[in-house]
Structures are given as structure tokens and as C-alpha cells.
Amino acid sequence: MRIKKFISRNLKEGKAKILQELGEDAVILSSRTIKKPDGEGIAAVEIVAAIDDSPLKSIKKPTKKTNQKLSEVPLVSKFAIERGENKFMRATTQIYDELNSIKSMVSEISDSVKYIHSSVLNDIFKDIYLCLRKSELSEEFSLKIASTLSARANINSFEEALTESRILATEHILIKEPVKGKNKRVVSAFVGPTGSGKTTCLIKLALVSKLLLKSDILIISADSHKVGGVEQLQSLASIGSISYITVNTGDELKNIIEKEKNRDFIFIDTAGYSPLNNSGLENTAMMLRECEPENIYLVQSATMSGSSFSKSISEFSALNPDSLILTKLDEAPSIGEIVMALKDNPIPISYLTNGQKIPEDIEPASRKAISKALLPDELFDKFYK
Template identity: 75%
Template sequence: MRIKKFISKNLKEGKAKILQELGEDAVILSTRTIQKTEGGIEAIEIVAAIDDSPLKTFKKPAKKNSTKFSDIPFASKYATERGENKFMRATAQIYDELNVLKSMVSDISESVKYIHSNVLPDIFKDIYVCLRKSELSEEFSLKIASELSSRGNISNFTEALSEARILATEHIIIKEPAKRENKRIISAFIGPTGSGKTTSLIKLALVSKLLLKSNVLVISADANKVGGAEQLQTLASVSSIPFLSVNTHLELKNIIEQEQSRDFIFIDTAGASPNDNEGIEKIAQMMKESKPDNIYLVQSVTMSGSSFLKSLSEFSNMNPDSLILTKFDEAPNIGEIIMALKENQIPVSYITTGQKIPEEIEPASRKAISRALLNDELIDKYYK
């Protein structure tokens, strides 16, 4: 393509010059009025172009509706005057070029994504792909696959997979489940709205009552939500567990002082959204008054990694001791959560795998988390 600037007295004269020099296939790209001399004689500057080396090698045709004449100064007017076909030919070539570049960039990014796997032997390449598909980061996936490959003693995929599960979750800190002790244990459940606080609480209250043969009390401090206290009350009632509800931190303080004979007290709190400073402050007050032995931060593994980390940081001023990770049954991939736990090393005490009370809660283990990470469905899909 040749681009040339023309100066002339007026548009008509300028177009004549362009026609003479560049021929009838030229297109005008822009025009503007300029001062030709110090004295101030006005002239027109026209920039015109001619594509004298048509790009015939493009594979992809331009999309018909991708040519926007109105976006190009003057060119659309010119195209109308001269007939759209010539103009379209020139602009379509530019759009062709853009389309080819776009598809090249997309091809490159696809191959870069899996580029590292090409340097690994087949077994570890498959492991790498499975780790990436589980949404672990590229760097971490490559580190695991390379380390396994460099060991030199792994000869089949199954063995490599079980080692990959270990490496992918070895950074996760596990907190032992609460045991019955000679003193009363107070546990509070905090976290975002709908994360599974109330459900997890009643599961643990029932487990403590039935398996640990304990004297249990559940308290709802969830007066904010309509029906928040009633939900726990109903669940407690069908589980034959004593239930109390409080509205203020002072009420909570009084109850805790009175209920000395309990083995376990479980406190449910209102969910607070990240921007609900007042709500978070109210929960923080409740925590101050009740001085729980365990503060469980309940978060769902269906969250994105970034929302998960954001929520961790928002609740961090209440000093949660450990996490209860919920909704494992609903998350297809938990790689982003595993990465978040690398960044923020808070222990995990329980995981929940469904709505059934009380059976769908279990003490956290790296084994269970790693099986959810590299689950059978994912392995079947990406390991042929």
C-alpha cells in the first residue's frame, strides 16, 4: 500500500491530482484545512492511499458486516461518490489482514498455554494437562509435572496421578476436628451469605451430640436475615438440640455466662456481603463478646479464586481459626481454590459434600481435597 499527502487549493483540484497520480482505485483517508503560507492562504491537505500489492494469500474472507465505512473519515463519502465496490475492496483487505492477525494471536496463545507440556514425556504431559484443566495455575502445574518427570522412577499414569495429587495439595494445612474436652467449647460460624454456615453448624452440632455424646446448645445470632433464626430453630428442633436466639452482643454475652454446663455451644451468625461494613462490624462485636474457642469461616468452593481470597481478607479481622469448605459436590473444578489456599495459608477443618444433615460433612483431609481436584470425570476426559 502506498500512502501519499496532497496539498491543493480545494477538494476538486486535490481529487484530480490523486486521480492522476494514484489512479482511480485510490482511497482518500483524511482531509484537513491548513495554512499554506505565513500570510494565511488556506489550502486543503488530503491523505490518499492506493493498494498496489493486493494481499491474495489471506485464508479467511472478511466478515461482510465488519466493514464500517462511517468510522473512516471521508472514505465513506468518497466510496459513495465512486461506487462502493472499489472502496470495499480496499477496506476489506485491511479487515482481512486484521482477521488473519486475530486468528494468529489466538493460535499462538493456545499453543503457549500448553507449550510447556511439549517438553515433557507423554505421561507427564497428560498430568500437566489434567492439572491445568482442574484450573491450577500454569506455573504450579508445570512445577508438579516437571518434578514428577525428573524423579525418573514413575512409569505409568496411575502412579503419576497419585503423586500429582500429593504435590498439588501438600501446601494445604489441615486442622484436626474439635474433640470433646473437659471444658466447654464454643464455636462460631462466620462467612458470606449462603455459604452454608447454618447447614454446617447443625451438621456439626448433631455429630457432637450423637458421636461425642455431648451436651450441645445452638444459638442463632442471625437476626438480620428474615427467617435466619427460624431456619436454625427448625433444624435444631428436628434434631432435638436446645436452641436460643439473640439479637445483640450483650444478650449473647449473658447466655454464654449462664450456659456453663454445656460441652459444646455453636453460634450461627448472619451472612455479610463484602461491602456490608455495618453487618461485619456487628458480627465482630458478637465474636468479641462470645470469645469462641473456634471461629469457623465457612466458604464455598464454587466461588472464583479471586472472590474466595477477597472474602478471606474481609473476614480476617475476626481472626478465623480455620475454614469449613462447602459445596464440593457442586464445583466441577477447584483448582482456583487450591491456588488461593497457597496464597492464604489458613487451615481447613471440614469439608461438606451436600445438603444432607448430618452425613455430608467430614473432617478435612488432603486426600479428599486432592480427589476432588483431580476427580475421575476430569481424568476420564483428559487422559485418553
């Protein structure tokens, strides 16, 4: 069996080369696109094809029309099938063995070939690229950052490259300043999927507002579904000497909001639902329509996968959240997938939480803090040293 790699401008041209050099019995094993150095657009197409050179019995092939289109030429021709089931199965097994071998080799050298022109990148920026990949940023985004830094004449050390890579990796992230309050009453609702840490996050902010801003605060629980949730929130509110009320309907919530006009802050804890629970989201939307909060915080955990994080933002967008609270940073091995998800689903971040301590482990969001969580010193020290 002969295996050959073809580089062409497009798939049509590549198939033509395969047909010309290997014949119509060739089998395409794999194909991939090669992007331009700047990551924008396709520079070429790489196709790996194979042909079985083992002696064959003379078999009369059907005559083909001369005007047959290239796209109509089968990848595995009828000629191969007509050899007989046993020979075909042996050939197929051999092809799969060769394909697995190629995949194994590609896997071993994948990081190095992703540079595309690695000869242009010196060791500093190659190390930056690999560190970005270890942090679970995408190949394209990591290469773009490393290439951008490499093109700058004023970066001469790994430390300088590290600082700049943190900036580039998080510059797309939007930040929303915390609400100060005091001038007028502020009603804030906390929404999000089950287990995201809404209740703990709410009580942290309530205690911070009371201790630092000396604010008059009311906590309203509209979450009657979580077992023990009401008791937990009521207990924490009592410890902090914060007023607390439970509601079960939208009308009850509306009446309390209208009655408690002299408060500085009203924090509303809502029930947690799966993003796929449409009826649950509709119930929350009904509650929010009754109280018309100035702020709606979408609370999501940094431990989520990138796809789940994006899906949750998409589904909860029906509630029109103003900003995001990113929780459990201390429990996330890496937040690279979260950072990538925020590129495709832009929503401002207001707060970050990084522990269980109440109220210490919460802080206003900043790109600097996010970049440190994304690319911690420990990761770079371990890799570079």
C-alpha cells in the same frame, strides 16, 4: 503489510531491533514475556510488529534531534497520521484484522506453546498438564507440576503421575484438626458471606458431636436478619434434641455464654453479610468480642469464583477466623480456582461438606479429599481414555 516477530532480552532491546529493521513507521501489535523453564523470572520478551509497505506519496518529515531517546519514539508515528484520514483508517483496519488473526492463531495453539519446551515432556506429562489446566489450575502452576514430575525417574505410568500430581497440587493447603471437646467447654462461632451454608453446616456439626461424642450442646442464633433462618435452625435443633436460644444483642450473648458453663459445645450462628458490607462485619465483630469464642469458622462455598473467594477471605480476616469450612463441593464443577486462591490466602481448612444430607455430608478436611475433588478420577479417565 509486513508482520515480523522479534525476540529480545528486554523491551528496550526489542524496540531497537524494530526501529533498525522496520523503521520508525512500524507499529507494535503485541508483546509478551517468556518465562524461564523453571517458571521463575523472565527469559525473553517477544514483540510482534508490522510495517505498511504500500506506496506512499512523498511527504517531508520533520527533522528529529539525533539525541532523541528510544523511549520517546512513538509507536504510531506522526508520519502515518499525515497521510490523510482515509488512508490512516484503512491502515488501522488492516492492522486490527492482522491482530485478530494473530490472536486467533495464538488461541488455537495456546495449550501446546505453554509447555515452553514441550519436547522434553513425554505424552504422560503433557496429558497431566492438560488435565491440570482443565481443572482450572493456573498455567504456571500446572506447568511447574508437570515439569517436576517429568524430572523424576521413578514415574513410568499415567496412574503414578496422577497420584503424584494430586499431592503436588494440594501440598500448600493447610489442614486443622477438628476440636474434640469433653475436657472443657468449647465455644465456636460460624461466620461467612450470605449463602455460604453456615446454618446447615452448624447443625451438621452439632448433630455429629451429639451422636458420635455424646456431647451436651447449645446452639445460639445471633442471626435475626435472615428470613426464616431462626425458624429453620430452631426446627433442626428440636429434631436433634439440641438446646437452642436466640439472642439479639451482644449483651444477651455474653450473659448466656457466662451462664452456660457446663455445656461441652456452644455453637453460635451469625448473620451472613456480603464481604463489602462493612457495617455488617462490624456488627459481627462486636458480637464476637462479647463471647470470645475458642474457634471462629469462616464458612465459604466451593462454587465461588477464585477472585470472590480471595476477596471474601481478605475482608472476613478482620474477624480473625481460625479456620475455613469449605462447603458445597458437590455443586462445584471445579475447585481449581479455589485451590489457587488458597495459595495466595493461606488459611487452614477444618471441614468439607459435599451434600444436603444432615448430618452425613460433612467430614474433617484432608488433602486427599480436596485433591480428589480437584482432580476426580472421572476427569482423568475421560481425558486419558
